[in-house]
Amino acid sequence: MSFYVTTPIYYVNAAPHLGHAYTTIAADVMARHHRQRGEATFFLTGTDEHGEPVADAAHALGVTPQELADRNAERFKALAPQIEASNDFFIRTTDPQHMTKVQEVLTRVRENGFVYEGTYEGWYCPRCADFKAENEIDEGNRCPIHHIELTREQEDSYFFKLSAFQERLEALYAERTDFVLPRTRYNEALSFIRSGLRDVPLSRHKLTWGVPVPWDTEHVFYVWFDALLNYYSALSYAPAPAGLPEDESADLLKTFWPPSYHLIGKDILRFHAVYWPALLMAAELELPEHMLVHGFLLMDGEKMSKSLGNVLDPFAVIERFGADALRFYLLRDVPLGQDGSVSTASFEQRYESELANELGNLASRTIAMIGRYRDGTIAPGEVDAVLREDFLGLSEGVSECLDRAELTLALDEIWQRVRRLNRYVEEQAPWQLAKEPTRAGDLDLVLRTLAEGIRCVTVLLWPYIPTSAERLLAALGAPGLSLAGAALGTGGIEQVEPLEPLFPKDRGERELQSGEGTVA
Numbered sequence: 001m002s003f004y005v006t007t008p009i010y011y012v013n014a015a016p017h018l019g020h021a022y023t024t025i026a027a028d029v030m031a032r033h034h035r036q037r038g039e040a041t042f043f044l045t046g047t048d049e050h051g052e053p054v055a056d057a058a059h060a061l062g063v064t065p066q067e068l069a070d071r072n073a074e075r076f077k078a079l080a081p082q083i084e085a086s087n088d089f090f091i092r093t094t095d096p097q098h099m100t101k102v103q104e105v106l107t108r109v110r111e112n113g114f115v116y117e118g119t120y121e122g123w124y125c126p127r128c129a130d131f132k133a134e135n136e137i138d139e140g141n142r143c144p145i146h147h148i149e150l151t152r153e154q155e156d157s158y159f160f161k162l163s164a165f166q167e168r169l170e171a172l173y174a175e176r177t178d179f180v181l182p183r184t185r186y187n188e189a190l191s192f193i194r195s196g197l198r199d200v201p202l203s204r205h206k207l208t209w210g211v212p213v214p215w216d217t218e219h220v221f222y223v224w225f226d227a228l229l230n231y232y233s234a235l236s237y238a239p240a241p242a243g244l245p246e247d248e249s250a251d252l253l254k255t256f257w258p259p260s261y262h263l264i265g266k267d268i269l270r271f272h273a274v275y276w277p278a279l280l281m282a283a284e285l286e287l288p289e290h291m292l293v294h295g296f297l298l299m300d301g302e303k304m305s306k307s308l309g310n311v312l313d314p315f316a317v318i319e320r321f322g323a324d325a326l327r328f329y330l331l332r333d334v335p336l337g338q339d340g341s342v343s344t345a346s347f348e349q350r351y352e353s354e355l356a357n358e359l360g361n362l363a364s365r366t367i368a369m370i371g372r373y374r375d376g377t378i379a380p381g382e383v384d385a386v387l388r389e390d391f392l393g394l395s396e397g398v399s400e401c402l403d404r405a406e407l408t409l410a411l412d413e414i415w416q417r418v419r420r421l422n423r424y425v426e427e428q429a430p431w432q433l434a435k436e437p438t439r440a441g442d443l444d445l446v447l448r449t450l451a452e453g454i455r456c457v458t459v460l461l462w463p464y465i466p467t468s469a470e471r472l473l474a475a476l477g478a479p480g481l482s483l484a485g486a487a488l489g490t491g492g493i494e495q496v497e498p499l500e501p502l503f504p505k506d507r508g509e510r511e512l513q514s515g516e517g518t519v520a
């Protein structure tokens with residue numbers, strides 16, 4: 001059993017912002033969850049460094065594309081540990097091994113008869129690095145995403161015969177209705193396919209910043225073909241993840257290909273849901289199992305973006321509240337798949353009411369009571385049958401949600417149990433039981449059940465809030481993270497240790513929204 005999850009590789013034309021953090025965090029939750037299941041897991045992220053978006057930004061700054069790529073790739077690389085992303089590799093498309101692989105695969109596509117020479121004429125957005133069809137153009141010949149004027153391009157290109165895959169793509173979508181999730185995005189991709197596929201440029205003649213076309217070095221590959229192949233090339237040269245058995249480490253492509261999940265934003269649906277499977281078919285490679293397409297994080301009703309300058313600063317949020325709070329907020333507040341507004345006010349509200357009160361206080365109170373009434377010791381025995389019933393099937397339910405990439409729903413399943421535990425404290429009132437010596441056994445049962453319940457939800461919360469979960473499990477003296485141990489009553493907690501507040505309320509004053517232009 002293996003699991004391979006990817007994020008898009010991000011353009012290095014500017015610094016990372018919350019939108020990038022969002023996709024990476026969602027992929028990280030999936031990767032961590034599958035590691036908890038004991039599966040061989042590979043989690044890939046990285047940077048997309050070629051093409052016009054990067055060449056133009058470098059030109060504007062008076063630096064070479066390579067200098068800009070080096071500078072910003074470092075910032076994306078640094079973002080990963082800051083948001084607690086546990087990626088196994090960070091690919092840069094300027095890695096020579098990647099470039100060689102792109103040339104190799106696309107040469108095979110040509111040998112298989114899917115490349116021809118021609119002339120492209122049409123509208124082009126240099127920020128999207130995308131050729132726009134007539135029906136995708138806003139008034140005044142503008143890009144619907146970036147609102148900039150499109151350029152009219154005419155150039156000699158090699159073309160990829162996308163049209164040859166019309167029927168095979170339709171058959172793929174008919175057979176695999178969960179190829180693209182959620183369903184609305186599946187429908188969108190399918191209707192694009194059904195509207196009739198046209199061949200697309202595979203190379204650029206005017207650009208020099210890219211992977212050279214090996215059979216005609218006057219051309220570089222169109223950045224999207226170079227970029228998409230990262231998911232494949234990375235496995236040909238990345239080091240094996242620590243702890244992977246030797247026989248699975250020798251050839252990562254054999255162990256991990258095809259990808260289990262590509263996580264992407266809806267802005268890049270067509271490239272992934274249409275071009276990518278066609279390209280893989282043309283290269284005779286196996287197709288990914290699923291792609292999960294999420295919506296945009298919005299501020300002031302607009303897509304948060306570097307070029308629009310309206311972003312919630314992830315670094316400021318992390319500095320004040322910690323990465324766990326950011327991770328939790330993004331996956332709790334915005335149902336993955338839909339667009340969702342984020343704001344400093346809703347962030348602070350979730351932090352306070354859910355993390356600090358419902359989880360943090362529950363943990364602190366419980367541990368404090370076990371300390372006060374029982375000197376930190378849990379008497380061995382069964383857990384409360386009522387709670388056992390309420391927790392039945394929880395970890396299986398969470399796994400099922402995550403198999404369908406329902407990250408928000410899985411978190412909600414867990415959170416309902418956090419709330420159940422809070423109600424249990426109120427119902428049982430251990431502080432009353434502690435006053436009645438004849439009910440010592442009941443107090444033991446309640447404290448044991450609470451400690452066990454907190455342990456279970458915390459094991460399940462680990463993919464979402466890894467640092468806080470590890471601290472809490474350490475305080476419970478039960479550091480095991482395996483999903484198999486997430487059933488109520490299996491933890492055998494004996495002794496708990498005092499715990500500093502997990503989500504303190506005093507968090508400093510740094511502004512959470514970054515100003516115009518500066519996004520990091």
Ligand code: ME8
Pocket residue numbers: 007008009010011012018019020022023048227228229230263264265266267268295296297298303304305
């Ligand atoms: O498109 N809300 O790179 P990119 C949610 N290099 N997610 C957002 C977002 C927002 N406001 N803004 C960005 C590229 N994202 C290509 C990809 S892949 C082979 C090549 C996230 O830097 C989201 O995942 O423009 C989106 O798809 C991605 O960043 C685009 O990043």
